[in-house]
Structure formats: C-alpha cells, structure tokens
Amino acid sequence: MREPQNIIQRLDKPMLVLYLLMLLVGLMTVFAVNYNEESSRFFNLSQTHGRQMTWMFISLVLGFSMLTFNSNFFTKFSIPFYIIIILLLLVTLAVAREINGARSWLQIGPAQFQPAEFAKTATALMLAKYISSLSNAVKTFRQKMIAAGIILLPMAIIILQEDMGSALVYTSLSLVLYREGFKVREVIIALLFGAGFILSMLVSVQVLLWVLSGVVLLIAAFSSGRLWRKDKPRYLRYWLLFLLSVASFAAGYYLPALRIYLIVLAVLFMAGVWMALRPVAYMRITPVFWLYLALTGFTLYGSSFVMNELLESHQSERVLTLLGLSDDPDANYNVTQSKMTIGSGGFAGKGYLEGTLTQLKHVPEQSTDFIFCTIGEELGFLGTFFFLAIYLAFILRIIHLAERQRSPFTRIYCYSVASIFFIQVMINVGMTIGLLPVIGIPLPFISYGGSSVLAFSIMVFIVLRLDADRLLILR
Amino acid sequence: MTIHDQYKNRTWVIRGLIAGIFLLFMIRLLVLQVINKDYAELAKDRTVRKVTVYPDRGQMYDRNGKLIVHNKPIYNLMVIPSQVKDMDTLRFCRMLGIDTIYFQEKLAEAKRYSPLHASVFLPQIEGEEFARMEEYMYEFPGFFPEIRTMRTYPYANAAHLLGYVTEVDSSDIKRSNGYYKGGDYIGKSGFEKSYEEVLRGKKGYRYMVVDAHNRLMGSLANGEKDEAAEAGKNVTLTIDIDLQRFAESLMQGKKGAVVAIEPKTGEILALVSSPAYDPNLLTGSSRTKNYGTLVMDEGRPLNNRALTGYYPPGSQFKALMALVALQEGTLVADQGYPCGGGYRMSGHTVGCHNHVTPSNVVMGIQHSCNAYFCFVLKHFIDDHNANAPEGLEKLKDYLASFGIGVPTGIDLPGEKGGNVPDPEDYDRIYGKGRWKSSNFITLGIGQDQMIVTPLQNANMMATIANRGYYISPHVFKYADGEDSLLQALSVKHYTKVDEQYFDVVTEGLSMVVKAGTARVARIDSIEVCGKTGTAENPHGKDHSQFSGFAPRENPQIAVAVLVENSGFGATWAAPIASLVMEYYLKGSISPSRQYLLDRMRNTNLIGTPTQPVAPEPEEDRNDPDVLVNDTTAIKP
C-alpha cells in the first residue's frame, strides 16, 4: 500500500499549488519593497529579495527531501523534537543578545535563526502525538492539563524571551483543543486569556477596569431580580460591596501613585467578599465570576507587567495610540502611515513596482511586519482581496485535509498548522489595517526573513507528507 | 481501528470563524481602499520628509589664536522632479543665471536619479545672490533651497597644510559604515582629512511634514523626534599664520618647499609648498573649474612638495653622517683627512673645491669637504663590519632613528618616507657580494640613491637642535576634549646617537654660517646653525637646499628650504631659511637684510630657467656641493 515512488502523485495538488503561489507572491512583494533605481535587477543574490529567493530555494529543497521520510518518522520523533526545541528555546533565552527588543535570535556562525519559528511545528507535532495517543477524546482534567501544558511551556519561554508576537501565536492552538473535545467555555477561557493579553496591551489599566466593572454591573443587573425576591439583605450587601470596589478603582484612578496597589487590594477584597456572599441557589453564575476575577487579576498584573517590563516603550505607545489613549502623535505614526499607504492603492492599485509610498519607505519595517502595505498600495483592493482569498483557501484546504484523515495524529497536526497560519495572518494584516495593535509578527511566506520562510515551509511539507498517507493510522 | 469522532461538526464552527475574520478584513479593506477616500487623500497631501541638519564644521585657529578657517552659509537649490509643475522656465533660468539647456539637462539627470527624491539642481549659490531669488521661489514648486556651509580662508595661505573639503564620493560612503550619505562633505586632503572626525561634528535630523505643494507644514510631533546636530570642534593649529604668509611670500615665483618646526615640541610653525594656491579657489561654485585648472597647471600646485617631494639631500646630509660615524667610533672629533680637490679612487674622482685642509670634523662640515665625508663613509662601512652590506644595514638603522628613510609620522595625509638604499638595491646593480663601500661612496655626501623630503630635512635639523631626539612633527595643537590626541603627539623618539656627539656637529653647523658656505644666512645677534645642500637634478638646474636651526642654544626654530632648479644651496635656500628664522625670532627683518628680502620676493624662477637672475653672492662662487666629476662615472 505504501508506494514511496509515488509520493509526488499522492501529494495534495491544490495544497501544493497554493503553497507555491504564495512563495511567488512573497518573492515578488519583497522585490517590490526593496525595488529602487539603483538595483533594478531581479537576479541579484546580494539584495534582500535575492537572499529571500535563496531561502525559498533552500526551503523547497529541504521540503521535497522531507517527503522521502516515512510518515511514522514524524509520530516517532515528535517527542524528541519537542524536547530539543524546548532546550533550544532555553539556550536562546540564556545566550541571545537583544535584537529589536527581543532576545529570540540564536547566532550560529554567520547565520541567525529564531528557534521560536520552529517551536510552532514542534508544538503542533507534540500536541498531535499526545492527544492521538489517548484512547478516546480528551476527557479527564489531567489530560486537559497536559494538553494545555504542551502549549503553555514553549509559550512561557517565548514570553520570557520578550517576543510577545510569537507567544501570542500559541493561543490559536485553543481552536485545536476545541476541535478535539474541550468544552466551549474552557476554550472561551483560553481565548479570553489571549484576548486579555491583547487587551492588556491595547487598553490602559483604568479603561480596562471601567469596562470590567461595567460587565459586573450588567451581570448583577441580570441576576438582581431573582436575588431581590429571595434574599433582600444579601442583595443590598452585594450592591454595597460592588460600589465599594468601584470607589476604590476610582480612588486608584485619581491617586496614580497608589493605583496598582489599590487595584490589587480591591480585586482581592472583591474576591473574598464574593466567596462569602455566594448564594447557593445562584451557583450557575459563579463560573462567570471566577472567570471575571481571573481575568481581572491577570489583566491587572498582565497589563502593567506587559506595559512596563515586556513591551518596549515604543511598542506600548503604539498600542495606546491605537485607542487614542496616548497623546504622543508619533506613536501612531506607523499605523497611520500604513493605512495611508494601503488606502492610497485605491481599487486597482498603482501598479506593480509603482508604489510611490513604498519606494519612499513611507512605512517602517516594510519588508517584514508591514509588507502587506506594499500589496495594498501597488495592487489595490483587487490585490488585497485576492491575496486574502488565496490565503483563506490555503487555510481552509488544510482544514479540509485534516478532516479526511483516518489518523487523529494527522488531523490534530493539520488543525494546529491551520490555526497557526490563521492567527499569523490575522494579527499581521489586522495590524496593518488598524484593527489590531501593532505586534511584530511576520506574514507567513510574504514577510522577508529566512527562518520564517523555512519554518513555515517545513510545516506545510509535513502536512503534505502526512496527508499522502491519509489512509494509514499513525501513532 | 477508527475512533468515533464525536466532535466532527465543530469543524464548521472553526471554518466559519476563520472565514468570518477574513471577510471582516476584506470589508475593512474595501472601506479603507475604495469607499473611504480619507487615507488616500492624506497620502496625497502629506509626506514626512527627513531633513538632514548639517553641523557647522569646526573652525581653525593658528597658534596665536588668529582665525584661519571658518564657514559661511551657501545654498544648494534642490529639485524634486515629480513635484515640478508647468512654470515659466525662461524667467526661472534668467533668475538663476543659467541657460535652458542646463535646465533641461539637470532636470533630466535629477529624474534619472529619482523622481521622488531631492537632488541638487544648482549647487552653491552665495548668500546675497540667493536672497535676491528667494522671494520668487514659491512660484516654482518642486524647487527648494538647502542651506549648507562653505569653508572660507581669511588668509589665502597654507592651502596644502589645511587641505580642502569636498562632497563625499562613493568610496567614502562605503568606507564610512553608513555615516556619510550622498551630498555630505568630507575633508579630502591635509588637516581637513586627518582630523575629519574632530572637525565634522555630528549630523542631526528633522522630521518635517510637507504637503503636495512641497510646502512645509511644520515639524512632526513638535520636533520631539528630531535629533540635534552637534557642531564640529574648533581646533587650534600649531602654525603661525604670519610666518606661513611670510614664507609663502619668499617662495613666490619659485618651486620648492619650506618647513619650519619648533624643535622641542615638534610643532610645525610653517609648511609651504610652492607654487601654492589660494585655498578659497577650492570652495564654492567654481570649485570644479578651479580644480581642473590647478590639476592641469605644469607647476603642479596641488602637490605638497614638503611632504612628498623627493630630493637628494646633498651636503645637508654631512652633519648626520658625522654624527653616526662619531657614535660608531669610526670617526673621532679631531680626525683630519686630506683633500687635494677631491676624493680619488682607482680611476675616478669625487670632486671638491678649494679650501684649507680639514683637520677635524668641525672643519669638514664648515667647508663641506666632499673628500672628508667620503673617507668618513668608507671608514664607517669598512672598519667595524665584515662586509659592505652589513655596514649599509647599520647606516640605514641609524638614519631611521633620525626619521630618514622612514616617514616622520606627521599628522597630515600622504607623507612619503624618502629612500635610503638597501643592500638589495646594490645587489641588483652590481650582483650579490660584488660591491663594496667605494661603489656607493657618494652616499656619504648625501647623493647616490638617498632621497629625503623637505619635511625630513627639517625634522633632522630639529633632532640635531634637540641633541638627540625628535617629536613627530605635527599640526594639531588643541581641541576641546581631545587630550588623548595630544598625548600621542608628544612622544619623544630618541636617536641611536648619544647626546655627547652633538656638540661638535653643532659647532660645525655654526661655523658653516659664521665662516663657511652659508654666510648669507647670518642674523645679527643670533647664532644660526645650518648646512647648505645642492641636489643634482638630471632634468635641469640643481635644486638649492638649506636646513638649519636657531639659536644655537635653546633652539626655537628648525627650518628646511628647497628651491627647485635654482642652483647652489647658498643662493636661494639659505637666504630664505635665514629670513624665515629672523622673522620668527625677531618679528621683523633688519634693515641691513632688506635687500635680501626684496630679492627673494621679487625673483621669479619658474618657467624661464635661462633668464638671467640676480648676481650670486661671492661666497657661492666656489660652492663645494658641485661635483667636478659626474658621480655616475664611479659606477663600473
């Protein structure tokens, strides 16, 4: 049944075509970004696009040679691969010098690479290995904790590397957990965890607190009718304490020096009080409140920690301006320039290599994080629409492949890959069009960067390889 | 074995979520790019321009605090071709004083460079001229001024020493690791080049918001992002600009060089290369034209003869030869050698002139006896060494300790090290092991293959004046916070000759001026030490040379002078050197020597070597520096 000589024929052609198409788009775009009068030759390996082309070539050679591996190779080696990557991440954390605010690059001789890019693949394989090894879907608390732990371990190390963008990518794996049987509310908690992460970057502490207080107020209002009828004194006490906590927030707001301290106190106070007051009859709403408390605590610590420790000041400034919260007009410079550049493309764009703002280097980091601007400017709405459509087709194709597997291992792996591509595109494009905060994370296959192209290519070739054996059950 | 997949339907939730987000993005893009034109309009109307703020280049002062180099504003008219609209080209050209052909060519060139980036349209418009056109500038969108500064030189002197500043070329940009950008200025020669990093300061940047009509809309973020420029440091130089000016005036109409050094510090007091040029010629809009003229000039005014001119030292070298032989013990102070009109070897004669028989070193130097120093060289080479190459190596070593045959280490670019022949050089001519001291006997009188720059001559005299050490000659004296530079410039280089041997040689040099070949160099009440030299020139008249120092005790100045194609050392070089010494030490020239000053200033020796020149002073008639026989006759 296994016919290695036929592996090329058994590859999923639509998937392969979409992948190659995206490499081509990426190369053309990197060329366009760095196009100028002095270096108009396309085949010039010393130029940015030339180096990108070299990396793409390496990726293809490596990818196609990986197809000769037996599918069992990936199931067998997923655990060692995961362990090695975790060690590599730790080594990077220990030895890496800071580049662009993150300590995530490993220098090997003249080459630099980012282990975090490869850690995504390793984590996906490990998750697939673990969940597929269970005799049934993920059920017990212990199993769920292990599955979550597999994701959280590399994520935690990457957070310590101060590479927030890459860490955020891991939250997308909650989609996989959902598909594999986690409860909806568990996934929502996980997603809110991620959202809290983003939110904590997005919003100043005060605003966040007011929003959360509003949520509590709504819930209180929702449950008030029944509580009023059953237990009036308890209902009043609840409101009193709620107002007290709001007042302490306000005090914190007006006394900035005491703010964090007061806020923490208020949260702890509320948590204790709420436990004491908890009416047995209304157990149903307690998970929501636990969630609320966890989220508040996390975001309070998280946001101040993230703002002060993890994000470089320019990054948090950019985040704040996104919501109009910062008065530094320079901080929203990137996003405004980015939106202007995309907007100036109009319906049909200015034409390939005709992007005047691109050539003016109007947007910073335009060959990496803001590369989508170039597509927007030169190819217009038609370009961005078809680009997103191709990407959507690519992601949906991976999910389609996932669902036709006999082997849960491959299915879980494919879902992981789809989720990772999805969140990368979402954060990157969302940032350039001003829907999400500025978080530096590459647009797979399009952004300039050797590690990134290589890592995502490997991810895709493993999908292709496993899918070719879709009738097998891999363990 | 198939596991029952109870959550299969969840795939549609996931696919829906993903498709939903993509759809949301597409809608957002539709709004951003097609429906809402705000951002597109913004892009059309507004661009941020990063404007470089050029720091003022450091000014230069002479040792007495006189300003010798400063800056004045000048304007480059820039153009951004894509912003040029229909306009009255004729009027524009008339206003700028250019023709339409220039206009078309420059615009096309700018377009080729980049339609969107600024390039220089008309460089270096001077202040008053610019003020005249400024008020009409608004009628010509796409054109805007850029303020730069231009070097100016209140004294039109010391061009070679100061060097010049030009726009960077591509190799400068490459070398600078990203500091220089096209259009920046850089010191290209002389002091401007050596101390580029002290003088240039630090470039600053301003972020300006510009609208479609190229009007400045103000600075971005109230200038918070701007980086201030740091002005270059003002530098004090060691030269005395008045002395420099004086020396240049003496060298008018002559090719050659004058180098004056303060012996105990190594500070350069004056450094003249003649023909000189007005440094103001190499600034401003006519720079290119003037540079072309200077390059084509047959007198090669751009060459710095003081640092790179190659001349045999001739008899000036005799003092040094005496010193090394005394140290080596192959000569004692009261050694006499016979001179019957020359030094005779089998078949050849190194000629000499009429003088009393030199019975000691002092007389040998005083009368510049060729025969005497041929003996000195012969004994130096033959007495203590197994063979001639060993002796020559030893001599070379000694000379290197005086900065002869190696660069002196002056803090100006392009210095050459001269030449002292290697054994290999003679191996090549005569064959290995087939030559002896007699083959290069004229090395003892500063001929053969010995080559020295005027700077090395001056440094040699400074070394003798210091009785045995020199500090590398230098031009840098002081700049704020640059003390480390200064420390490097105060290292004493000791020679291999002990202090005790200098007295007798100094006495000889003093006698040269008192009662020897350079009596013309006498200065009232100051004891001058020095030595003439006449360098043979196969292409024409000999080069006249003199180097010396004064006063004999506690010397204040060492001077070397070379005048090309002018004859005996005592005719031109010695008077010029002594005038320079007198001017520096006394502040003026005594009336009794006024005639000498006039003659030096008013004689033109360039271009018409056959023209009759003023009669030579009597003492020069029998100049010993001229050989009766051609030295080449010595060679087999």
Ligand SMILES: [Zn+2]
């Ligand atoms: Zn003689």
